[in-house]
Structure formats: C-alpha cells, structure tokens
Amino acid sequence: DQIREYARNIIxxxxxxxxxxxxxxxxxxxxxxxxxxMRHSEPFGKVTGSGSWLTNRNKAHADAxxxxxxxxxxxxxxxxxxxxxxxxxxxxxTAIIPEAVTLEHVAKSVxxxxxxxxxxxxxxxWLQGQDLTNPVIDTEKMFLLTEFTxxxxxxxxQTFNVLDSEASPVVDTIRLDFTSNHGSSSHTCIYxxxxxxxxxxxxxxMAMQS
Amino acid sequence: DQIREYARNIIxxxxxxxxxxxxxxxxxxxxxxxxxxMRHSEPFGKVTGSGSWLTNRNKAHADAxxxxxxxxxxxxxxxxxxxxxxxxxxxxxTAIIPEAVTLEHVAKSVxxxxxxxxxxxxxxxWLQGQDLTNPVIDTEKMFLLTEFTxxxxxxxxQTFNVLDSEASPVVDTIRLDFTSNHGSSSHTCIYxxxxxxxxxxxxxxMAMQS
Amino acid sequence: DQIREYARNIIxxxxxxxxxxxxxxxxxxxxxxxxxxMRHSEPFGKVTGSGSWLTNRNKAHADAxxxxxxxxxxxxxxxxxxxxxxxxxxxxxTAIIPEAVTLEHVAKSVxxxxxxxxxxxxxxxWLQGQDLTNPVIDTEKMFLLTEFTxxxxxxxxQTFNVLDSEASPVVDTIRLDFTSNHGSSSHTCIYxxxxxxxxxxxxxxMAMQS
Ligand SMILES: [K+]
Ligand SMILES: [K+]
Ligand SMILES: [K+]
Numbered sequence: 301d302q303i304r305e306y307a308r309n310i311i312x313x314x315x316x317x318x319x320x321x322x323x324x325x326x327x328x329x330x331x332x333x334x335x336x337x338m339r340h341s342e343p344f345g346k347v348t349g350s351g352s353w354l355t356n357r358n359k360a361h362a363d364a365x366x367x368x369x370x371x372x373x374x375x376x377x378x379x380x381x382x383x384x385x386x387x388x389x390x391x392x393x394t395a396i397i398p399e400a401v402t403l404e405h406v407a408k409s410v411x412x413x414x415x416x417x418x419x420x421x422x423x424x425x426w427l428q429g430q431d432l433t434n435p436v437i438d439t440e441k442m443f444l445l446t447e448f449t450x451x452x453x454x455x456x457x458q459t460f461n462v463l464d465s466e467a468s469p470v471v472d473t474i475r476l477d478f479t480s481n482h483g484s485s486s487h488t489c490i491y492x493x494x495x496x497x498x499x500x501x502x503x504x505x506m507a508m509q510s
Numbered sequence: 511d512q513i514r515e516y517a518r519n520i521i522x523x524x525x526x527x528x529x530x531x532x533x534x535x536x537x538x539x540x541x542x543x544x545x546x547x548m549r550h551s552e553p554f555g556k557v558t559g560s561g562s563w564l565t566n567r568n569k570a571h572a573d574a575x576x577x578x579x580x581x582x583x584x585x586x587x588x589x590x591x592x593x594x595x596x597x598x599x600x601x602x603x604t605a606i607i608p609e610a611v612t613l614e615h616v617a618k619s620v621x622x623x624x625x626x627x628x629x630x631x632x633x634x635x636w637l638q639g640q641d642l643t644n645p646v647i648d649t650e651k652m653f654l655l656t657e658f659t660x661x662x663x664x665x666x667x668q669t670f671n672v673l674d675s676e677a678s679p680v681v682d683t684i685r686l687d688f689t690s691n692h693g694s695s696s697h698t699c700i701y702x703x704x705x706x707x708x709x710x711x712x713x714x715x716m717a718m719q720s
Numbered sequence: 721d722q723i724r725e726y727a728r729n730i731i732x733x734x735x736x737x738x739x740x741x742x743x744x745x746x747x748x749x750x751x752x753x754x755x756x757x758m759r760h761s762e763p764f765g766k767v768t769g770s771g772s773w774l775t776n777r778n779k780a781h782a783d784a785x786x787x788x789x790x791x792x793x794x795x796x797x798x799x800x801x802x803x804x805x806x807x808x809x810x811x812x813x814t815a816i817i818p819e820a821v822t823l824e825h826v827a828k829s830v831x832x833x834x835x836x837x838x839x840x841x842x843x844x845x846w847l848q849g850q851d852l853t854n855p856v857i858d859t860e861k862m863f864l865l866t867e868f869t870x871x872x873x874x875x876x877x878q879t880f881n882v883l884d885s886e887a888s889p890v891v892d893t894i895r896l897d898f899t900s901n902h903g904s905s906s907h908t909c910i911y912x913x914x915x916x917x918x919x920x921x922x923x924x925x926m927a928m929q930s
Contacts (some may be wrong), residue, residue: 307517307727311524314731316665317619318739319528320583324619332586333622370584373740374790376752393622409737409744412753412813455736517727521734526875527829529738530793534829542796543832580794603832 321370322457323402327494329474331368334393335495338473340364341386343379344487364388367490373456375406378489380416384481388490391428395472396497398425399465403450403476404457404492414452415483418490422447422479423460425471443469452482459496470500531580532667533612537704539684541578544603545705548683550574551596553589554697574598577700583666585616588699590626594691598700601638605682606707608635608655609675613686614667614702615660624662625693628700632657632689633670635681653679662692669706680710741790742877743822747914749894751788754813755915758893760784761806763799764907784808787910793876795826798909800836804901808910811848815892816917818845818865819885823896824877824912825870834872835903838910842867842899843880845891863889872902879916890920 317324329335337360364379367388371377381388405417424442445468448460462468474495481488527534539545547570574589577598581587591598615627634652655678658670672678684705691698737744749755757780784799787808791797801808825837844862865888868880882888894915901908 303513303723304516304520306724308520310724310728311521311731314735315524315528316617318735319532320617320619320666322739324617326620326622328622330585332584334586370582372582372790372792374752375750376754407736407740407744409740410746412746412748456740513723514726514730518730521731525734525738526827529742529876530827530829534827536830536832538832540795542794544796580792582792 323459323494325400325402325459325494325496327402328392328394328396328497329368329390329493329495330393331365335368336360336391337364337367337388338391339387339389340379340381341388342382344382345380367493369492371404371406371491373407373410375411378406378491380487380489382487384485384488385477385479386488387475387477388493389473389475390493390495392472392474392495394499395427395470396495396499397465398445398462398468398471398474398495398497400459400461400496401446401474401476402457402459402492402494402496403448403490404494405450405489406491407456408452413484415481416487416489417452417482418450418478418488419480419482420447420449420478422477423474424477425468425474427469427471428473442475443471445471445474450482457492462497465497533669533704535610535612535669535704535706537612538602538604538606538707539578539600539703539705540603541575545578546570546601547574547577547598548601549597549599550589550591551598552592554592555590577703579702581614581616581701583617583620585621588616588701590697590699592697594695594698595687595689596698597685597687598703599683599685600703600705602682602684602705604709605637605680606705606709607675608672608678608681608684608705608707610669610671610706611656611684611686612667612669612702612704612706613658613660613700614704615662615699616701617666618662623694625691626697626699627662627692628660628688628698629690629692630657630659630688632687633684634687635678635684637679637681638683652685653681655681655684660692667702672707743879743914745820745822745879745914745916747822748812748814748816748917749788749810749913749915750813751785755788756780756811757784757787757808758811759807759809760799760801761808762802764802765800787913789912791824791826791911793827793830795831798826798911800907800909802907804905804908805897805899806908807895807897808913809893809895810913810915812892812894812915814919815847815890816915816919817885818882818888818891818894818915818917820879820881820916821866821894821896822877822879822912822914822916823868823870823910824914825872825909826911827876828872833904835901836907836909837872837902838870838898838908839900839902840867840869840898842897843894844897845888845894847889847891848893862895863891865891865894870902877912882917
C-alpha cells in the first residue's frame with residue numbers, strides 16, 4: 301500500500317510536469333507570452349510568403365514564430381533555415397536574468413529524418429531595450445550565455461544552463477548561432493527554443509537601464 | 511512482478527486520463543463540441559478587433575472562444591476581462607442536468623504571474639432555449655449551481671460540484687460571475703471554463719420545455 | 721529503492737511515448753509531414769465551403785486534412801462523412817513499405833456520443849506515383865493491407881498490422897473503406913488515420929518505379 305501511494309504520487313507529479321509545457325519551467329521566449337523572432341538567417345525552401353523576407357532581411361518571416369510555440373511531438377512544426385549553419389535572434393517577453401535555454405527537436409520515435417537537427421550551438425544575450433531602429437547590435441554588447449551540442453540520443457527537449465548565471469547581465473534579447481547540424485546539407489530545422497530565468501526586481505532594473 | 515504490473519496499470523490509466531482532455535470528463539461548453547460564448551463583461555486591452563465589441567455589447571468578442579478551448583499548459587491562451595470582477599455567459603452544446611464546473615488557469619510552474627486568476631466565483635444556469643432575441647435574461651430564471659474560490663495552490667484545473675444536482679433544472683446556458691481575482695487591478699484572465707453533467711432523456715426534455 | 725527506480729523508469733518511458741504523438745510511431749500520413757487527403761466520399765452537413773466539394777468530386781474538402789492531424793483528445797476534431805459507409809483516399813508523404821495503420825476516434829470519457837465511429841474497415845494501398853491526372857485508379861492495382869473492426873471498448877487509437885507486410889508492394893497512396901459504423905444513420909466521423917511502415921532504400925525504389 302505504501303508502494304502504491306508512492307507510485308501514484310510520482311505518476312501524478314510527472315504527468316503534471318508533462319502537462320506544464322513538458323518541463324514545468326517558465327519560458328520567456330514563448331510566442332503566446334510575448335516572445336518575438338526579430339531576425340534569422342535565410343529561410344529554407346518554399347516557405348509561405350518568403351518573398352517578404354527576401355526584400356527585407358531585417359524582418360522575421362511570418363512562420364518564424366513556430367520556433368516559439370509548442371510542437372506537441374509533431375514532425376514539421378518547425379522553421380527551416382538554409383544550410384547547416386545560421387542564426388535566430390529573439391526578443392523576450394521581458395528583461396530577465398537568464399539561467400538556462402532549452403533547444404527542442406522532434407522526438408526520435410516519430411521523426412522521418414533527424415539530419416536537420418542543429419548540432420553545435422552557442423547562445424548569447426544582451427539588453428536591447430526600446431532601440432529597435434537598428435536591430436543589428438554591436439557584438440561587444442553580447443554576453444555568451446552557453447555553448448552546447450544538441451545530442452540526438454537524449455530526450456527531444458534538452459536544457460542547458462547559463463555558464464555563469466551570477467555574472468550574467470539582465471537581457472531582453474538572445475541569439476542562437478548554430479555552426480553545424482546532424483548531416484543535412486540543405487537545411488537546419490528549429491522546432492523550439494525556450495529561455496528560462498528570473499525577472500529582476502524593478503528597482504535594480506531602473507538602475508541598469510539608466 | 512505483481513508490483514510492476516500494478517505500477518504499469520495505474521500509469522496507463524493516468525496517462526489515458528491526461529490524454530482525455532486532462533480530466534476524462536465530458537465538457538458541454540467545449541468550443542469544438544458546439545459551446546459558444548454569448549456575452550461577457552468588458553474585455554481588457556488591445557484584444558484584436560475589440561472595436562466590434564464596443565459597438566455591440568450583446569455580442570461576444572471573436573477571441574472569447576479561447577475560454578472554451580484547451581490551453582495545453584501554455585501561458586497566454588486565455589481571454590482577459592477588464593478589472594477584478596466581471597462575467598462570462600456561455601451557451602452549452604445541448605441542454606443538460608449540470609453536475610460540476612471546472613475552472614482552469616495556467617499551471618503555476620510555467621506562469622509569469624498568476625495575479626490575474628479569478629478568485630471568488632459563482633456559477634448560475636438556466637434554460638434559454640431558442641429565444642436569442644434578448645440575451646439578457648430575468649434573474650429569477652437563474653439557478654445557482656455553485657460558489658467557489660479558485661485556489662492558486664491546487665492543481666490548475668479545479669472542479670466544483672453543483673450544490674444540489676438533484677434539484678437542478680435542465681440548463682443550456684450558464685454564467686460565471688467572478689467578484690475578485692488574485693491581485694491584478696487591471697484585468698482577470700479566464701483560461702478555460704468547462705461544464706459537466708448528463709443529458710436528460712428526450713421525453714423528460716419535451717415536458718420541461720413545453 | 722529498486723522499486724522506486726523501476727517505477728520512475730517506466731513512468732518516464734510511458735510519458736515520452738505519450739508525448740511522441742501518443743504511440744511513438746512514425747506516421748507517413750501526417751499532414752504536417754506532407755500527407756494529403758486526395759479524395760473522400762460525400763461530406764456530412766454544413767461543413768465550411770462544402771459547395772466546392774459538390775462541384776468537384778475529385779477534390780478533397782478543405783477540412784478533410786483534420787483526419788491527418790492530432791486530435792488531442794478533443795471531441796469535434798474530426799471530418800464527418802455522410803452515411804454509415806464511405807471512403808477516404810490519402811497520398812502519403814513518401815513511398816513506403818506499409819506495416820500498420822492506426823484508426824483513432826475520440827476517447828470514451830470525453831465523447832458526447834460515439835455512434836459515429838467507423839466499425840468494419842478495410843485499408844488498401846498502391847503506388848500512384850506522379851500520375852495525378854486521374855485520381856481514380858484501377859482496382860487491380862490495389863493491394864489489401866488490412867481489414868479490421870474498430871472496437872469502442874478498446875483505447876481510442878487502435879493499431880492494426882498489415883496482413884502480410886513481407887508481400888506488400890511499396891505504396892504511396894492508401895484508401896480506407898468503412899462499410900459500417902457504430903450506430904449513426906446520418907454520418908461517420910474520422911478523427912485520425914495514421915500509416916506506419918519503413919522507407920525502402922532508394923535503389924530498390926528506382927527498380928520498382930521503372
Ligand atoms: K514548434
Ligand atoms: K484556453
Ligand atoms: K484530428
């Protein structure tokens with residue numbers, strides 16, 4: 301009976317975690333929470349309305365927001381970028397002290413082919429503030445949050461801690477650069493990118509932004 | 511081995527329940543099942559197309575149906591109403607003998623802020639029938655189904671039984687009134703409202719409607 | 721402690737399988753993966769834009785793709801066909817050696833009524849290739865993959881193996897014929913149809929198509 305109670309408890313806890321966006325961690329990049337894709341490298345293939353992207357390279361493609369939405373374990377719910385390297389730049393819903401990022405690809409068991417998964421990645425962050433006139437920022441402002449390798453043998457959503465969260469500045473924008481993928485020469489698919497952390501209290505924020 | 515078998519059984523059962531809309535209970539307010547938001551108090555903020563609401567207060571906002579759809583543990587999949595009190599009026603897919611209602615807010619672990627959750631609530635019901643010319647009904651027709659407090663420390667979907675289900679009339683319309691929320695002075699978010707019960711047999715229905 | 725470890729392991733595995741489209745099996749009919757409904761018998765009721773179907777019986781209804789998308793345990797996320805018998809013809813994302821098909825209806829615990837579930841079914845397959853000018857094919861080209869009865873007492877997603885997978889030709893199109901349903905005289909609802917199998921290597925494909 302004690303074992304039954306124990307088993308039931310962890311089952312309920314695990315299902316609750318699963319129901320809470322799979323990880324049970326707040327995501328400041330989530331589209332429905334206010335996250336926005338600001339820029340990205342060249343999209344792949346006949347993505348709907350890609351003409352608008354070609355004529356305005358500083359604007360994100362309409363489908364790019366797929367990267368900031370749950371995939372529900374469905375193949376194809378991703379945004380494809382051309383080639384085996386590229387980048388994605390995301391404005392968070394609010395400024396945070398970043399603690400971790402999660403990169404998600406489609407689950408192994410339902411995927412047709414996972415050669416388009418990103419491999420070597422680095423994520424940087426900075427405080428963009430309201431200055432949206434020039435979305436291209438000084439690289440000196442960028443702070444390296446983490447470098448990692450997405451591993452096809454691990455679970456589909458992989459979380460990587462910020463290297464030195466104590467030292468991290470408050471950021472409202474992050475950029476994922478992938479320098480390789482898992483074999484596709486034509487494109488790399490980003491299923492979902494999440495950014496975790498905590499909101500600084502307003503007083504310290506004022507000081508930082510002034 | 512017996513323990514393994516037992517553990518596997520409850521796991522399968524719990525996952526099945528989770529897969530069945532989280533609760534495994536029929537929802538007569540579900541949008542994809544024919545439920546409709548008929549009226550609501552003033553929406554909050556720059557909701558898309560809110561102009562149409564302002565010019566026609568007896569019509570529901572296009573986004574209001576979000577309250578009758580699954581949220582999948584995603585912040586933002588709600589309909590925001592102005593202030594800390596307000597109401598929502600819902601036409602069910604069919605007339606039922608109501609047994610319980612479920613109010614759902616976003617899960618604690620993925621929420622940015624839960625001060626917009628409703629707190630003190632009461633749910634009433636009545637039989638509106640085909641008379642849609644005047645969506646504002648006589649309060650004397652309304653039957654109190656349940657009064658409750660949404661508790662931020664409990665699971666995100668909270669089910670409340672109808673006070674006296676035996677005495678309840680057959681209803682096809684329900685109204686949720688919230689008189690307070692969990693701290694936000696600007697708005698209250700309704701993630702999802704479900705209505706459970708059983709369909710009366712057709713003979714008894716005829717008698718009631720005539 | 722050993723029991724705890726064991727329990728935790730199977731819970732994680734079962735949740736992973738649930739998160740991977742419920743079954744953890746690749747679906748070559750999935751809409752987001754490139755599957756398409758090519759033809760179907762007469763749709764039921766006031767489906768949006770059904771006029772276009774009536775004037776062009778060789779084209780699928782815009783809503784027909786619902787049959788190739790996850791339902792997330794939600795009633796109504798199906799495509800309704802007129803009567804108690806009918807068919808659906810699907811072009812797979814790519815040519816495969818078919819191994820199984822899964823027919824899914826809404827879960828018992830959240831359904832209003834399951835009399836519209838298909839009952840006696842047969843699934844055939846063939847290689848259509850690029851010849852889309854005549855979507856109606858010679859019946860002699862069709863290969864019977866499986867015959868089955870959808871059982872309302874079993875789990876909502878039911879998988880049936882191909883009768884003789886070794887003997888099966890490579891197929892890129894399948895057709896579900898249902899000859900009865902679970903009681904509704906007006907319509908039959910298809911929630912989701914999945915097709916499982918393996919991709920032949922390209923060399924053997926070339927030989928088959930030439
Ligand atoms: K996605
Ligand atoms: K919702
Ligand atoms: K579906």
